[in-house]
Structures are given as C-alpha cells and as structure tokens.
Amino acid sequence: MARIIVVTSGKGGVGKTTTSAAIAMGLAKRGHKTAVIDFDVGLRNLDLIMGCERRVVYDFVNVINGEANLNQALIRDKNCNQLYILPASQTRDKDALTLEGVGRVLEELSKDFKYIVCDSPAGIEKGANLAMYYADDAFVVTNPEVSSVRDSDRMLGILASKSRRAELRMDPIKEFLLLTRYDPSRVESGEMLSLEDVQEILSLHLLGIIPESKSVLNASNAGIPVILDEKSDAGQAYADVVARYLGEKRPHRFVENKKGFLRKLFGGK
Amino acid sequence: MDGLQSSVLEFRSSTFFAPVLVLYSNDMHAIALHLQEKIASAPDFFKSSPVLFDLTELNEHGQEIDVAALIALLRQSGLCPVGIRGGNDAQARLALASSIPVDSGRSSGSARLELSNAPAAMPEIQAMVVKEVSHAPAMLVTQPVRSGQRIYAGGDLVILSQVSAGAEIMAEGNIHVYNTLRGRALAGVQGNTAARLFCLDLQAELVSIAGVYKTSEDLKASIKKKPLQVYLQDQALIVEELN
Ligand SMILES: Nc1ncnc2c1ncn2[C@@H]1O[C@H](COP(=O)(O)OP(=O)(O)OP(=O)(O)O)[C@@H](O)[C@H]1O
Ligand SMILES: [Mg+2]
Numbered sequence: 001m002a003r004i005i006v007v008t009s010g011k012g013g014v015g016k017t018t019t020s021a022a023i024a025m026g027l028a029k030r031g032h033k034t035a036v037i038d039f040d041v042g043l044r045n046l047d048l049i050m051g052c053e054r055r056v057v058y059d060f061v062n063v064i065n066g067e068a069n070l071n072q073a074l075i076r077d078k079n080c081n082q083l084y085i086l087p088a089s090q091t092r093d094k095d096a097l098t099l100e101g102v103g104r105v106l107e108e109l110s111k112d113f114k115y116i117v118c119d120s121p122a123g124i125e126k127g128a129n130l131a132m133y134y135a136d137d138a139f140v141v142t143n144p145e146v147s148s149v150r151d152s153d154r155m156l157g158i159l160a161s162k163s164r165r166a167e168l169r170m171d172p173i174k175e176f177l178l179l180t181r182y183d184p185s186r187v188e189s190g191e192m193l194s195l196e197d198v199q200e201i202l203s204l205h206l207l208g209i210i211p212e213s214k215s216v217l218n219a220s221n222a223g224i225p226v227i228l229d230e231k232s233d234a235g236q237a238y239a240d241v242v243a244r245y246l247g248e249k250r251p252h253r254f255v256e257n258k259k260g261f262l263r264k265l266f267g268g269k
Numbered sequence: 270m271d272g273l274q275s276s277v278l279e280f281r282s283s284t285f286f287a288p289v290l291v292l293y294s295n296d297m298h299a300i301a302l303h304l305q306e307k308i309a310s311a312p313d314f315f316k317s318s319p320v321l322f323d324l325t326e327l328n329e330h331g332q333e334i335d336v337a338a339l340i341a342l343l344r345q346s347g348l349c350p351v352g353i354r355g356g357n358d359a360q361a362r363l364a365l366a367s368s369i370p371v372d373s374g375r376s377s378g379s380a381r382l383e384l385s386n387a388p389a390a391m392p393e394i395q396a397m398v399v400k401e402v403s404h405a406p407a408m409l410v411t412q413p414v415r416s417g418q419r420i421y422a423g424g425d426l427v428i429l430s431q432v433s434a435g436a437e438i439m440a441e442g443n444i445h446v447y448n449t450l451r452g453r454a455l456a457g458v459q460g461n462t463a464a465r466l467f468c469l470d471l472q473a474e475l476v477s478i479a480g481v482y483k484t485s486e487d488l489k490a491s492i493k494k495k496p497l498q499v500y501l502q503d504q505a506l507i508v509e510e511l512n
Pocket of ligand 2: 045120
C-alpha cells in the first residue's frame with residue numbers, strides 16, 4: 001500500500017509545485033518507488049519543473065476517462081528510474097476530475113508505488129479538495145506572510161473535516177508544516193513573519209524551512225527539481241525535509257540570518 | 270421504488286443558530302439607523318446572517334409595527350429574517366405571507382424579563398436557566414478549530430486546542446477554551462444570560478453572551494495571554510481576569 005501525500009496550501013504561488021517535484025525526487029532517490037501527480041488541470045506546471053513537458057502524450061484526465069491506461073500516461077523521470085510523473089491536461093477544465101475517478105487512479109497506483117505525491121492547485125475549491133481527499137499525509141506549504149498563514153489554517157480545517165479519513169472516522173491526516181521562501185533578513189526587518197509567529201498561529205509539526213533562493217528559479221528553468229542541486233541551500237533544505245519525513249532527526253537550518261549572526265558576534269550595529 | 274425514494278432526501282433533526290433581534294421601538298427610521306450601526310460594528314458576523322425578530326416588547330406596550338416593512342428593511346440590511354417571535358395573530362399571518370415562520374419562543378426571553386423585574390429571585394432563576402441548558406452533555410473538542418470551521422454545542426463546549434481566527438464556536442451553555450481563542454465565540458446563544466466564557470488567552474474577533482457582544486476593537490490588547498472569563502452583568506459584557 002502506498003502512502004498518499006498531498007502538497008497543499010490554499011494560497012497560490014507559495015511553492016507547492018516546487019515542493020512536490022523536490023520531495024518526490026527526494027523519496028525516489030532514496031529508492032522508494034514514487035509517483036507525482038499534477039492536479040492543477042488547465043494549468044500544467046509540474047511537467048515543466050520536472051523537465052518532461054515534451055514527453056507528455058496522455059494525461060491524468062485521459063486515464064480517468066478511460067482513454068488511456070496508467071502505463072501509457074505515466075512518464076518515467078529522466079534522472080531517476082524510481083520516479084514517475086502523471087501530468088495534468090492543459091486543454092481540459094477542472095470539472096474533468098471526479099472524486100470517484102481520482103479514487104480509482106490512486107487505488108491502482110497504490111498497488112505498485114510506495115509514495116504518491118499529489119500536487120494540489122491553489123484555492124479551497126473542488127480541485128484542491130480532490131487533491132487532498134484521499135491523502136494520508138499533508139505537507140502544508142506556507143510563506144511567512146499573514147494571508148498565506150490564514151489560507152493554510154483554512155486548508156487545515158478542510159483536511160480535518162472533508163477528507164476521506166475524516167469522513168470514515170479513521171485516524172486523521174498527518175499534517176506537516178513547510179515554511180517556504182523564508183528570508184531571515186526580511187523577517188528581521190519586520191517585513192515577514194518569523195517562524196515563531198507562524199508556529200504560534202498554526203502550531204503544526206515543522207518539517208522544514210526552505211529559504212528564498214535563486215537556485216529554485218534556476219532549477220525550474222533547467223527542468224530539474226531543485227533537490228538535485230545538492231550545493232544549493234534550497235536543495236539541501238528539501239533533502240532535510242525528505243530525511244525528516246522518513247524519520248531521521250536533523251536540526252533546522254536557514255532560520256538565522258547569517259549576516260545578523262555575524263553582527264551579533266562582533267557586537268556591531 | 271421505496272429504496273430509490275429514500276436515497277433522494279432525508280429529514281434530520283438539528284439545531285439552528287440565529288441571533289434574535291428584540292425590538293423596543295416601532296420607529297422604522299430609528300430601527301434602520303441602529304441596525305446600520307450594529308452591522309457596521311461587525312460586518313462579517315452579520316453578513317447574510319439569519320435573524321429572528323421578536324415583537325414581544327412592542328406588543329406589550331401596544332406599539333403597532335408594519336411587519337412587511339420590517340422584513341423588507343432586514344433584507345435590505347443584508348440580514349436573512351427566518352422567524353418571528355412574540356407577534357400577534359395578524360403579525361404572524363403577515364410574516365407567513367413573506368414565508369417567515371412563527372417561533373413560539375422559549376423560556377429564555379421571559380427569564381430575562383423576570384430577572385429585571387424581580388432581582389431578589391435572581392439566583393433561583395439563574396440556577397433554573399442553567400439547569401435547563403445543562404441537559405445536553407458537554408461537548409469536548411481536542412482538535413484545533415481552524416479558520417472556516419464552526420462548532421455548535423447544545424450544552425457546554427470545552428475546547429482543549431486553539432481556535433483560529435476565522436473560526437466560530439457557539440454553545441447554548443458555557444464555553445471553555447484551554448488555549449488561545451482567536452476566532453468568534455458565542456456562549457448562551459439561545460438566550461442564557463448566565464452563560465460564561467472562559468479562556469486562557471483571549472485574542473478573539475468577537476465574544477458574545479446571550480447576544481450581547483464585543484468585537485476585537487472593544488477588547489483591550491492588555492488582556493492577551495491571561496486566563497480570564499467573560500460574563501453578563503446588567504446587560505453589559507464584563508471581561509475579567511481569573512486569579
Ligand atoms: N524557495 C523559493 N525561493 C525562491 N523562489 C521560489 C521558492 N519556492 C518557489 N519559488 C518561486 O515561486 C513561484 C511559485 O512557485 P510554485 O509554482 O512552486 O508555486 P505553487 O504553489 O505551485 O503555485 P500555484 O498555486 O500557482 O500552483 C515560482 O516562480 C517559483 O520559482
Ligand atoms: Mg502549482
């Protein structure tokens with residue numbers, strides 16, 4: 001049986017697709033057979049970040065409609081043979097996904113895969129609800145700003161009440177916080193919320209802090225998940241996230257402002 | 270056939286929460302003005318809120334009111350009138366003509382009246398009200414109440430985790446929050462004026478006891494991170510530290 005992970009947020013543009021690509025690759029690199037599914041029907045972003053956009057023939061909606069089988073639609077990743085991508089369709093609208101159809105695809109994938117990562121669209125409507133409905137674990141991607149935190153809180157309420165686990169009164173979805181695009185210097189200047197501020201409001205298990213980093217844009221332009229850029233801060237932060245998710249203990253990094261730390265060290269202003 | 274039909278719909282019993290608007294004047298203009306003011310103080314709370322209007326006071330003082338005009342005014346103000354209480358036969362018929370049903374009212378309204386008329390009997394009446402409410406067992410919530418979630422308890426409500434901004438918790442009895450309260454909390458929602466709210470850290474958007482409320486603007490920042498209680502005294506909401 002696979003473990004189904006939803007990467008969700010409520011608010012758009014916070015780093016869900018970046019995170020989905022990174023953790024799916026991280027899990028696969030550690031030898032776990034992993035599938036990553038793009039639920040953002042109509043936008044189609046994941047295949048670009050994974051660098052497989054030119055190999056898309058069939059998509060998630062084709063499989064749900066029975067126009068293609070899973071093996072035809074799944075794209076094997078070029079960097080890791082344990083990783084498969086199920087892309088979204090660009091030409092359909094969001095109504096093409098049904099709860100029953102999604103359930104069928106996940107069940108079939110579950111037989112063969114260890115982890116299934118669901119990249120949720122933004123919002124708290126149908127698309128996002130379908131992405132989280134069958135989840136066992138939720139990575140709640142949040143930026144250190146008030147509106148993002150508020151939307152994450154709302155999404156947490158939906159996870160706790162409208163998911164399959166909630167409806168069947170099973171153990172609740174395990175919720176993890178991923179604080180992304182964290183910029184300690186902007187926290188220090190008061191432009192952004194601090195980790196403590198966010199934790200006071202959400203009180204969630206913190207899986208990791210991903211720093212604001214140029215390497216993310218570079219990686220997405222190159223079509224390679226940032227976790228494969230092992231020298232980059234964001235890549236290392238995502239590697240830590242995967243390790244912690246798999247049960248390893250690792251101290252949190254990228255919380256402190258390095259310059260601030262030096263300033264404190266030398267007592268300067 | 271039977272099986273098919275039964276899967277189409279189902280009647281379930283449930284409790285429905287609506288604030289009661291008690292009218293003391295039949296002056297439409299004055300009502301419109303005061304209504305506007307109240308709504309402006311908590312627009313999110315009142316937006317599309319169901320409301321029950323109570324004409325008991327007016328009828329006791331022989332003040333006639335144009336029920337159709339009142340309903341129109343409530344709707345114009347963005348409220349959804351869902352019931353009439355304390356109206357005479359003619360008023361009830363007028364309300365029904367606008368598809369608004371009659372609510373026979375419960376003892377809560379009269380309990381408040383008796384309270385003000387006979388202060389000596391107060392403890393007894395309070396005890397009676399509490400007894401009436403407490404037949405529903407207390408509801409215990411251990412999960413965080415997140416933005417967008419609503420909880421309604423027919424009796425007391427005990428919450429161990431935080432209540433987020435944008436969440437709403439309501440109880441016919443007392444509310445206890447052993448954590449931070451950032452959302453809206455309404456105790457005594459059926460009119461139990463003896464209901465109280467207890468919490469460890471009050472940062473609420475709105476607190477209300479039996480319909481008397483304060484919004485975050487009225488709550489001082491100095492009360493943050495202190496265990497406290499909120500209760501009603503002479504129609505006024507008292508926020509007081511526990512020690
Ligand atoms: N840690 C980071 N540092 C810098 N830029 C980042 C970081 N994470 C994400 N971004 C940038 O933010 C933008 C949005 O990222 P992404 O597409 O992953 O978000 P999303 O939540 O999936 O968006 P949507 O809601 O539209 O699906 C992208 O341009 C991405 O490069
Ligand atoms: Mg995305």
